[in-house]
Amino acid sequence: MAKVDLLEGAGGLVRPIERKRGTAPDNPERSWEPERVQLCGQGLLLRVAGYVCDEGLLVFAESRERVLVRFDDALVDRTLCLLAELRHTAGRDEPPAPLLDSPKCPRCSLVGICLPDETNALAGRQELPLRRLMPHDPSARPVYVSEQGAVVGRDGGRLEIKRKGELVASVRLLDVSQLCIFGNVQVSTQLLRELFVREIPTCWFSYGGWFSGIAEGLPSKHVELRRQQVIMSAQGGLDIARRMVAGKIKNSRTLLRRNAREGQPDALRRLATGAVAALTATSFGSLLGIEGAAARTYFSMLPAMLRTEHQLPGATFAWDGRNRRPPLDAINCLLSYAYSLLVKELTVTCLAVGFDPYFGFYQRPRFGRPALALDLAEEFRPLLADSLVLNLINNGEVGAADFVVRAGVSA
Ligand code: SF4
Numbered sequence: 001m002a003k004v005d006l007l008e009g010a011g012g013l014v015r016p017i018e019r020k021r022g023t024a025p026d027n028p029e030r031s032w033e034p035e036r037v038q039l040c041g042q043g044l045l046l047r048v049a050g051y052v053c054d055e056g057l058l059v060f061a062e063s064r065e066r067v068l069v070r071f072d073d074a075l076v077d078r079t080l081c082l083l084a085e086l087r088h089t090a091g092r093d094e095p096p097a098p099l100l101d102s103p104k105c106p107r108c109s110l111v112g113i114c115l116p117d118e119t120n121a122l123a124g125r126q127e128l129p130l131r132r133l134m135p136h137d138p139s140a141r142p143v144y145v146s147e148q149g150a151v152v153g154r155d156g157g158r159l160e161i162k163r164k165g166e167l168v169a170s171v172r173l174l175d176v177s178q179l180c181i182f183g184n185v186q187v188s189t190q191l192l193r194e195l196f197v198r199e200i201p202t203c204w205f206s207y208g209g210w211f212s213g214i215a216e217g218l219p220s221k222h223v224e225l226r227r228q229q230v231i232m233s234a235q236g237g238l239d240i241a242r243r244m245v246a247g248k249i250k251n252s253r254t255l256l257r258r259n260a261r262e263g264q265p266d267a268l269r270r271l272a273t274g275a276v277a278a279l280t281a282t283s284f285g286s287l288l289g290i291e292g293a294a295a296r297t298y299f300s301m302l303p304a305m306l307r308t309e310h311q312l313p314g315a316t317f318a319w320d321g322r323n324r325r326p327p328l329d330a331i332n333c334l335l336s337y338a339y340s341l342l343v344k345e346l347t348v349t350c351l352a353v354g355f356d357p358y359f360g361f362y363q364r365p366r367f368g369r370p371a372l373a374l375d376l377a378e379e380f381r382p383l384l385a386d387s388l389v390l391n392l393i394n395n396g397e398v399g400a401a402d403f404v405v406r407a408g409v410s411a
Contacts, residue, residue: 004042009051016042016056023063030067031058033078040079043071094224101128112353113222122228140177145185148207152179154191176200178348183207201348209337211344214351222354229359229372237361238284240375244362245291246278247379252298255382259390260304267301270294287362295322298382302331307394316400317393330403334392338385339377346373346380 006017018039024030039056046053058067069075089096098116099105105116120126143159145152150163159176161169179195179202181187187202195202196217204213232240253271256264274294281287299322306317316330323329327336347370350357360371362378392398 007046008057012050012052014046014051014053016046016053017059018042018056019059019061021061024058024060024065024067029069030065031069036069036075037079037082039069040071040075041083044076044079095222097123097125100126106131115225115353119225122232138177140175142178142180143171143176144180144182146182148184151186151188152181152191153188154194159191173198173200178203180205180344182209199352201351203344203348205344209340211340211347214348216348216351225354226356229355233359233361233371236284238281238287241284241287241362242279242281244375244378245281245287246275248291248381249275249278249294249298251379251382252294252386255387255390256298256301256305259387260301262304264301264304267297270297284362305390316403330398330400331389331393333403334389334398335385338389339381342377342380342385343370343373346370346376349373350376 004016005019007014008017009015016039018035020035025032029036035058039058043053043056053071055068055070058069059065060067098114098119100116100120102116105111105114108114117126117128117131145161147161147163147168150161150168152159152161154160154173155170157173159171159173159179160167173194178200179187181202182205184207192202192215196215199217201214201216203211204215205211249271253268253275256271257268260267271294274290274297278287278290278294281290303319306319318329319331320329322335323332324336327333347357350370350372355372357370357373360369360373360375363369363371363374
């Protein structure tokens with residue numbers, strides 16, 4: 001199958017035209033071989049469809065140049081040879097190895113799926129340090145529906161939220177990255193099918209925010225990636241776990257350095273020592289101990305990152321240490337809620353790129369525990385969740401009226 005940008009001609013005589021964004025290369029053919037082969041492939045398909053097609057055009061937008069490509073015997077042979085190779089590769093059980101340290105990869109649209117550095121490192125083909133992935137910031141955003149009794153449906157290319165037949169909100173599906181449903185909200189089959197086609201996941205939560213399920217069409221086809229993940233998880237993955245914990249401690253330290261008003265030097269020194277110790281931990285037990293000590297240091301400094309009026313005993317945002325399941329006060333409620341959203345986000349991301357969120361490296365696999373999502377959340381907790389909570393409190397965006405206290409417990 002080929003998609004022709006433009007076809008020009010008359011009667012049965014046609015030539016395909018391919019538009020290219022850049023400039024024509026400075027070589028005798030004024031084009032690259034893949035471009036000529038692509039055009040020739042289109043020409044061969046047009047011939048099969050009954051047209052006479054002996055040439056095509058490459059149009060380079062930046063240099064405003066039109067380059068004629070003749071489909072001579074050499075080019076046709078080369079195209080057929082490459083097609084045979086392509087068929088052979090497509091028929092293999094394993095995908096071809098990614099390019100090694102190629103400058104093409106960072107700009108490739110498949111980099112998030114192909115994961116070239118990570119795949120090569122796991123297969124022992126790459127010794128260079130991994131290049132960090134820089135995900136783009138998509139314009140689409142998650143849609144959260146917490147209006148009880150609402151019905152979420154589809155009208156053409158829009159997602160519509162109705163309650164008692166009244167339209168409450170309408171969003172273009174193009175602008176939706178995820179649909180999150182809280183409590184008793186219905187979703188129509190028509191919408192679900194459209195979300196599957198567009199690869200938009202739907203996440204279900206209880207009324208209280210407990211993440212209970214996800215629907216996202218067919219699972220990823222990247223079998224080899226999952227196989228390697230299971231092998232690494234079974235082998236223990238201490239080295240990966242060390243770096244995750246070290247990353248978490250360093251990020252906690254960064255947040256503290258930027259926000260604490262007093263008493264930092266000692267805590268910063270202890271966190272720096274903890275990050276180094278995490279990288280050389282000899283067992284999961286010692287890594288847990290290092291992480292626990294760093295967390296105690298970090299959370300003991302949390303009041304220093306709050307505005308002064310919140311630091312008074314009895315204030316809505318007074319801090320008395322980290323507690324959970326259930327969180328007992330307003331700050332712990334916010335932290336737990338932000339962490340659960342982060343884990344949800346990472347569970348969805350794991351599934352989207354083909355990982356199994358239940359096979360982790362630091363958090364041991366256990367029934368019902370998305371260990372890999374929890375692992376990945378470690379490094380991001382301070383930067384995404386804690387900093388968000390601090391901003392919400394210090395900027396006055398949440399207050400006492402936003403919490404319900406029952407039996408002495410905030411929610
Ligand atoms: S990221 Fe793109 S260019 Fe790099 S190996 Fe994968 S598919 Fe090829």
